[in-house]
Amino acid sequence: MKRIVVTGAAGQIGTEMVTRLRELYGTEAVLATDIRSPGAETGPFAFVDVTDGESLDAAIARHRADTVFHLAAILSAVGEQRPQLTYQVNIGGLFNVLEVARARECAVFTPSSIAAFGPGTPPDPAPQDTIQRPNTMYGVSKVAGELLCDYYFSRFGLDTRGVRYPGLVSHVTAPGGGTTDYAVEIYYEAVLHNRFECFVAEGTQLDMMYMPDAIRAAIELMEAPAELLVHRNAFNIGAMQLTPERIADSIRRRMPDFELTYNVDPARQAIAESWPRRVDDSAAREEWGWSPEYDLDAMTDEMLDELARKL
Numbered sequence: 001m002k003r004i005v006v007t008g009a010a011g012q013i014g015t016e017m018v019t020r021l022r023e024l025y026g027t028e029a030v031l032a033t034d035i036r037s038p039g040a041e042t043g044p045f046a047f048v049d050v051t052d053g054e055s056l057d058a059a060i061a062r063h064r065a066d067t068v069f070h071l072a073a074i075l076s077a078v079g080e081q082r083p084q085l086t087y088q089v090n091i092g093g094l095f096n097v098l099e100v101a102r103a104r105e106c107a108v109f110t111p112s113s114i115a116a117f118g119p120g121t122p123p124d125p126a127p128q129d130t131i132q133r134p135n136t137m138y139g140v141s142k143v144a145g146e147l148l149c150d151y152y153f154s155r156f157g158l159d160t161r162g163v164r165y166p167g168l169v170s171h172v173t174a175p176g177g178g179t180t181d182y183a184v185e186i187y188y189e190a191v192l193h194n195r196f197e198c199f200v201a202e203g204t205q206l207d208m209m210y211m212p213d214a215i216r217a218a219i220e221l222m223e224a225p226a227e228l229l230v231h232r233n234a235f236n237i238g239a240m241q242l243t244p245e246r247i248a249d250s251i252r253r254r255m256p257d258f259e260l261t262y263n264v265d266p267a268r269q270a271i272a273e274s275w276p277r278r279v280d281d282s283a284a285r286e287e288w289g290w291s292p293e294y295d296l297d298a299m300t301d302e303m304l305d306e307l308a309r310k311l
């Protein structure tokens, strides 16, 4: 992995992925791309819409890339508002990335999500290999993406790899319209107003992960010896199982008066309830040594410190 193109580089994951990849491989080695400009100019950037295969191909060829981190996507909540766009970006965009990577001989990292599971999946824990019948367009696109990546590996020998991310918590770039966004917003509101009105219901448990662990997972998977990988494109990875009240309790260690109330959004609640409460990530642990570093309180401490500085 020496010359890298990142799609969706201005997003919640992309911003921090680009920073870390540039620290590891050098600023000029990493071309950030998106349909919107990144907040800060930290190195090479190009406007690339992943639904435009020619422009994607031109960027990858010009950069002489050997690896693509494909992060451009529409997330779950926006996905239910705009299912047709979600299909075009998440499935059409991935197809373009795989086709260009096939022609240009690039390795490809594509994140899937806990959204690739559905109400029929055993919820606690969701096994690595199990029933996947999601009922959101985002989830449908993620299952299709996992299968497409498997197909390009088995049919064309393309080095495709990926993880099923849980909800990601971070302080650098705001999340882009998902269901787990509440777990980010709760920290912003704690720092700004010492209270938070939560759009998912009390007791709703989902897997979550702090962004530094998520970035490290992607890079470690891409650096892992290929012969170790059985589940190439859809490794369950977990770190912590959170409910709104567990996060609030962690915040109250430092802000005892922090107030949590609920105003449930039925659309996002329904999405959350269709996802598992926990994933079994033993395949990732066994095949490439996955292990999270952050627990809830360590994440809370860093989120509150960083947001207090930023806000």
Ligand code: NAD
Pocket (backbone or CB within 6 Å): 007, 008, 009, 010, 011, 012, 013, 014, 033, 034, 035, 036, 048, 049, 050, 051, 070, 071, 072, 073, 074, 075, 089, 093, 111, 112, 113, 114, 164, 165, 166, 167, 168, 169, 174, 175, 176, 177, 178, 180
């Ligand atoms: P995000 O919404 O923050 O960022 C996505 C980026 O893609 C945005 O900057 C957007 O401008 C860009 N984009 C949208 N349409 C595009 C197009 N047609 N061409 C090029 N760029 C386009 O999303 P994220 O949280 O950074 O997610 C990145 C990937 O990780 C996605 O595949 C997502 O499904 C997956 N994922 C994220 C989470 C999470 O909690 N953040 C969890 C599971 C999986």
Ligand code: AKB
Pocket (backbone or CB within 6 Å): 075, 076, 077, 113, 114, 115, 138, 165, 166, 167, 168, 177, 178, 179, 180, 181
């Ligand atoms: C979302 O909520 O849509 C994402 C995800 C879990 O894929 N954060």
